[in-house]
Amino acid sequence: MKGDMCLAWSSDEQIFKRAEYGGAVTALLKFALESRMVDAVLAVKARDGNRYDGVPVLITEPEKVIETAGSLHCVSPNIARCLKEYLNGAFDMKIAVACKPCDARAIIELVKRTQIEKENLILIGLNCTGTLPSATAKRMFHEEFGIDPSDVIREDIEEGKLTIRLKDGTEKEKDLDELEEKGYGRRENCRRCDVNIPVMADIACGKWGTNGRKATFIEVCSEKGSDFIEKAIEAGYIKVEKPDSAAIETRKRKDEEEVKRARKQQEKDFAFLRGMSTEEKFNYWLGQFSRCIKCYGCRDACPICYCKDCTLEADRGTVPPGEIPPDIMFPMIRIVHVMDSCVNCGQCQDVCPAEIPLSRLIFMLNRELGGIFKYEPGMDINTPIPLKSVTDKELTMAGVEIQF
Numbered sequence: 001m002k003g004d005m006c007l008a009w010s011s012d013e014q015i016f017k018r019a020e021y022g023g024a025v026t027a028l029l030k031f032a033l034e035s036r037m038v039d040a041v042l043a044v045k046a047r048d049g050n051r052y053d054g055v056p057v058l059i060t061e062p063e064k065v066i067e068t069a070g071s072l073h074c075v076s077p078n079i080a081r082c083l084k085e086y087l088n089g090a091f092d093m094k095i096a097v098a099c100k101p102c103d104a105r106a107i108i109e110l111v112k113r114t115q116i117e118k119e120n121l122i123l124i125g126l127n128c129t130g131t132l133p134s135a136t137a138k139r140m141f142h143e144e145f146g147i148d149p150s151d152v153i154r155e156d157i158e159e160g161k162l163t164i165r166l167k168d169g170t171e172k173e174k175d176l177d178e179l180e181e182k183g184y185g186r187r188e189n190c191r192r193c194d195v196n197i198p199v200m201a202d203i204a205c206g207k208w209g210t211n212g213r214k215a216t217f218i219e220v221c222s223e224k225g226s227d228f229i230e231k232a233i234e235a236g237y238i239k240v241e242k243p244d245s246a247a248i249e250t251r252k253r254k255d256e257e258e259v260k261r262a263r264k265q266q267e268k269d270f271a272f273l274r275g276m277s278t279e280e281k282f283n284y285w286l287g288q289f290s291r292c293i294k295c296y297g298c299r300d301a302c303p304i305c306y307c308k309d310c311t312l313e314a315d316r317g318t319v320p321p322g323e324i325p326p327d328i329m330f331p332m333i334r335i336v337h338v339m340d341s342c343v344n345c346g347q348c349q350d351v352c353p354a355e356i357p358l359s360r361l362i363f364m365l366n367r368e369l370g371g372i373f374k375y376e377p378g379m380d381i382n383t384p385i386p387l388k389s390v391t392d393k394e395l396t397m398a399g400v401e402i403q404f
Contacts, residue, residue: 002222073137292354
C-alpha cells in the first residue's frame with residue numbers, strides 16, 4: 001500500500017549482474033511489458049554506448065529493456081516534453097516512464113493542463129541529486145581528474161563528493177563544492193534543486209538506505225504503484241525484504257542533507273539579486289535579455305509550454321517581428337506564462353545560445369509565487385495551478401472583478 005518501503009533486487013541473474021543497484025528498476029520495466037500492463041517503456045539509453053550522449057528511447061520489446069540499465073549522470077533528456085510532443089501525451093498507449101523528480105513533476109503539471117493522460121502511465125521515479133553537462137563533464141574529467149573521459153564507466157554523487165569509477169576498476173573522488181566553484185560539476189539548476197526523492201511518482205527508487213548492498217530502496221507512493229509492485233513480486237521478477245529502521249533513517253538523513261545543501265545554493269543564487277535595488281534589477285535583466293536572439297529555444301525546450309498557437313510568434317502581433325534583440329515583452333511573456341509551474345528542470349537555460357540565466361530567474365519568481373499561493377509545482381496532482389484557477393474566497397473578494 002501507499003507508504004510501504006522495501007529493499008528490492010532483480011531475480012534475473014543477467015539483469016542483477018549488469019545493474020548498479022540490484023536491477024530492480026530494470027526488472028520492473030521488463031515486467032510491465034511482459035505482463036502487458038503497458039504497451040511501451042520510456043527510458044534513457046546511452047547512444048552507441050556513449051554515456052555522454054543519452055537519449056530517450058521507447059521500448060516495446062522486453063528483452064531490450066536491459067540496454068537502459070545503469071545511471072547516466074552526464075545527460076538530462078527532456079522526458080516530459082518527449083512524452084507530450086512525440087508520444088501524444090500517452091492518450092493512445094500505456095507507458096511505463098523512468099523519470100527523475102523534475103521529469104515527474106513536469107508530467108504532473110502537464111496532466112493538470114490536460115496535455116498528458118495520467119491514467120495510462122506508470123511513473124517509476126528515480127532519486128536524483130543532479131546531472132552534469134556532458135561537455136563540461138568530459139572537460140572536468142580530463143582537467144581535474146587527469147583521466148580520459150572514455151575510461152569512465154560510472155559516476156556517483158554522494159555526501160558532497162563526486163566519485164567516478166574507471167574501466168580498470170579504480171575510483172577517483174573530488175569535493176563537489178570545489179569543482180563547482182571552478183565552473184565544473186552539476187548543472188546550475190540541479191545545484192539548487194531540493195526535491196531528490198520523486199514521491200510524486202507511483203514509486204520512488206534509489207540507493208539511499210541500501211547501506212552498500214546491491215539493492216534498490218523503493219518507496220510506494222500511490223495505490224497504482226502498490227498494485228504494480230505487488231504483481232511484480234507475485235510474478236517473481238523482483239525479490240524484496242523490509243528495510244530496518246536504520247536503513248529508513250539513513251535514507252531520510254541523506255535526503256535532508258541534500259535538501260540543506262540545495263537551499264544553501266538557493267540563498268547564494270538569490271542573494272545576488274535580492275541585494276539589488278529595483279532599478280539595478282531592471283538594468284541587470286535588461287542587459288541579460290539584450291543578448292537574446294529570439295531563437296525560441298527556451299520556449300521549445302520548456303516542458304510546461306504547450307500552446308499550439310504561441311502568442312510570441314511574429315504573426316500574432318504581440319511582439320514586433322524582425323527585431324533582434326526582441327522587445328522586452330518577449331521574455332516577459334515567456335516567464336509569466338510558466339513561472340507558476342516551473343519545476344526547475346533547467347532545460348530553457350541548457351539550450352540558450354546566449355547563456356542567459358533563465359532558470360535562475362524563473363525559479364526565483366516561482367518560489368515567490370509559491371509562497372503567496374502555497375503551491376509547489378508537480379508535487380500533488382490534486383492541487384490546482386494558482387494562476388489558472390480561482391478559489392471560492394477569491395470569487396467573493398470585494399473590489400475584484402473576475403471574467404472568464
